[in-house]
Amino acid sequence: KNEVEQSPQNLTAQEGEFITINCSYSVGISALHWLQQHPGGGIVSLFMLSSGKKKHGRLIATINIQEKHSSLHITASHPRDSAVYICAPFNTDKLIFGTGTRLQVFP
Amino acid sequence: EAQVTQNPRYLITVTGKKLTVTCSQNMNHEYMSWYRQDPGLGLRQIYYSMNVEVTDKGDVPEGYKVSRKEKRNFPLILESPSPNQTSLYFCASSFAVRGPQHFGDGTRLSIL
Helix, strand or coil: CCCEEEECCEEEEECCCCEEEEEEECCCCCEEEEEEECCCCCEEEEEEECCEEEEECCEEEEEECCCCEEEEEECCCCHHHCEEEEEEEEECCEECCCCCEEEEEEC | CCCEEEECCEEEECCCCCEEEEEEECCCCCEEEEEEEECCCEEEEEEEEEECCEEEECCCCCCCEECCCCCCECCEEECCCCHHHCEEEEEEEECCCCCCCEECCCEEEEEC
């Protein structure tokens, strides 16, 4: 069993829809990162959080350390949000990466 | 502009021909790391460095070498590349081990 599980693996949405991507992990962590990988391959760090909730524009990330679960929400999705979203918990001294959720938003 | 620069972006080469992928960051970050990304496997750490002259193995270090002689540079060396090292490689840096990582644009290596 993978230490980090993301769901869904693939997600298709219409522009304007509310999106939720889930991440569950099995190891103890001190923080969790959400990354965005663009179709061209570049990776951008979206959030680092260790408790509660963070918001940046239309993106919201939440984490429940006790339940070992994090979610990434996108409000009013847009085609430019199309990307792979990667959950990466920080365990001991390194990041452990999920395999990502591929999101496609159509106009 | 704060950035992590990798070179080359693309490389096709043959088995056994030594190659180096360079990585440089201009943010004075102490922590640097190399990852490879393969379909269905996600990102896996190859090597990391906590500071100058301090490097350590990640999850998949076999067949790779690194060095950290200066704070800004962290080259990845494949002494004798093999086809199973065909992959997309990313260098990343952060101010601290668990801090937000800044990624380079990636290097796509094909080893024939």
